[in-house]
Amino acid sequence: SATAAPPGDRDVIATLFQWNWNSVAAACRDQLGPDGYGAVQVSPPSEHVVLGEQGYPWWQDYQPVSYRLDETRRGTRAEFAAMVDTCHDAGVQVYVDAVVNHMTGQDECGTGSAGSAYCHYDYAEAGYGYDDFHHCGRNGDDNIVDFHDRWEVQNCELVNLADLDTGSEYVRDRIGAYLNDLLSLGVDGFRIDAAKHMPAEDVAALVSRLDRPAYVYQEVLHGDGEPITPEEYLDNGDVYDQRYARDLAKVFNSEKLAYLRDFGTPVPSENVVVFVDNHDSQRGDETLTYRDGARYSLANAFMLAWPVGTPKINSSYTFDDYDAGPPSDAAGNTTDAACDSAAWQCEHDWQPIRNMVAFHNEVGDEPVVQWWDNGNDTIAFGRGDKGYVVLNDESSAVTGRSFQTALPAGTYCDVLHGDVVDGACTGPTYTVDGGGWFRADVGAHDGVALHAGARV
C-alpha cells in the first residue's frame, strides 16, 4: 500500500541523477543528511541495456533487461544495499525510479549490464516472453502517435519500448516481486516511471502487492488537452507533474515574478511532487536548468520557500549533447561523483539551494505572510514568524529598501549567501528591529533569505 509524503520536518527530495551507489551513500552522509534533505531519488537499479557503440547514453537505464540488481552501471546489489543503510543512518530515505511499464526498445538482441541475454519481447531472466507484451497493432510499428487517444497511450509502445501487459496477473506478480525485493533492502518509496502509460488500475494492482507501505509518486505528465489526467492516479499515491516546472519557467522567463503570489498546481498541494526541472526537461528548453545559474537558484529558492507540493531538487552532471551519459570508465560504468569537478553540477549542494532546504524545514506549515512585490520582478514574503525571503529577478539591484517581516527582533544570517558555522554567519547578516523591519540592498538576479534556524 502507499503512504503520504514523508510527514513532518523533512520532505525535500534530491534526485542524484545517474550517481553510482557509493557516491549516493557518501552524499547522504556528508551532504543530504546534514543539509536536511528527507530523501534521495536514485536512478533505476535494475539490469539495463548497455549501448557502448552509442557511447553509453544515460537512457540505457530506461530499458530494463531484467529485475536483477546485481550489476548496473552504478554498482552491485551489495553496494546498493549498503547505500540504503548509509542513507538511513543519515536520516535520508531512498526512493527508486521504477521502470515497469516496459522493457527494451532495441530491435537487436543483446546482453544486459548483469550478463542476461535478451531480445525485443524476450527476457528470460525477467520471465517475460512475447505474450507478456502489448502488441497494439496500430501505426504500422505499434508506436504511440496520438497522445489524445487514451487506449493508444497505454497499450502501444513509447518510442519502441516493449510495452508490458500490465493488465495480466502474471506480469503484475513479476513487477510486484521486483518492488518487494527493493523493499526487502530497505527502500522507502518509488517514482513510478511512465505511469501515464499504464491504466491507474494497473498501477493500483502493483501498489496493492507491496509487502509494506512505501511512498509512491507516479510520473503522469499531463499534456494540453490529453484525456489521461494526474488526478486519476491519486488513489495510488502522489503524482509527479511537470506543469509546475513549466509554469515557473514561464514566469521567470517571460512574465513577472509578481504573478507568483497565487502560484499553485492543478493537483492538490499535498499530492504533488514539484520541481524546477527534471532529468528529461533539463534536456529541453521548457524549464530553467543549471545553465541559468543565479536565476536557477532563485527559482529553487522560491520552490523551497513556497508552501506548495513536495519539492524535489534535480542534481545532475554537465552535458551538451542530449544523449551524453555521466562521467564513466572505459566499460561504461559511472565513475564517482565529485562536486568539486566541473563534470558534476551538484545543484543539491549549491549554497542557496542546500540552505533553502533548511529554510523549508524550519518554516514547516506556517502561512505566507507579508507578501510584497514591486509589480514586476521583485517579490518578498514571510512564512509566519519563522522565515522571510526576498527574490529579485530584475536586471538591476533593489537598493535601500526596508522590508517588513513577522520575524522576532534579532540578527539573522542571509542563508542565500552564508552558512552558520559555530554560531557565526560566513556571509552577510541582517538585523530585524522590534517592528519586524530590516533594510537591504538586493542585487540583480539575487535575493535574501532569513529564518529562525539561522539566527546569530
Ligand code: LM2
Ligand atoms: C520516462 N518517463 O515516462 C523517462 O522519464 C524518460 O527519461 C524515458 O525516456 C521514458 N520515460 C522511457 O522510460 C528515455 C529517453 C529516450 C530513450 C528512452 C529509452 O528520454 O530518449 O529512448 O529513455 O532508453 C531511446 C532513444 C529512442 C529509441 C528508444 C528505444 O532515444 O530514439 O526509440 O531508446 O530504442 C526508437
Ligand code: CA
Ligand atoms: Ca503501457
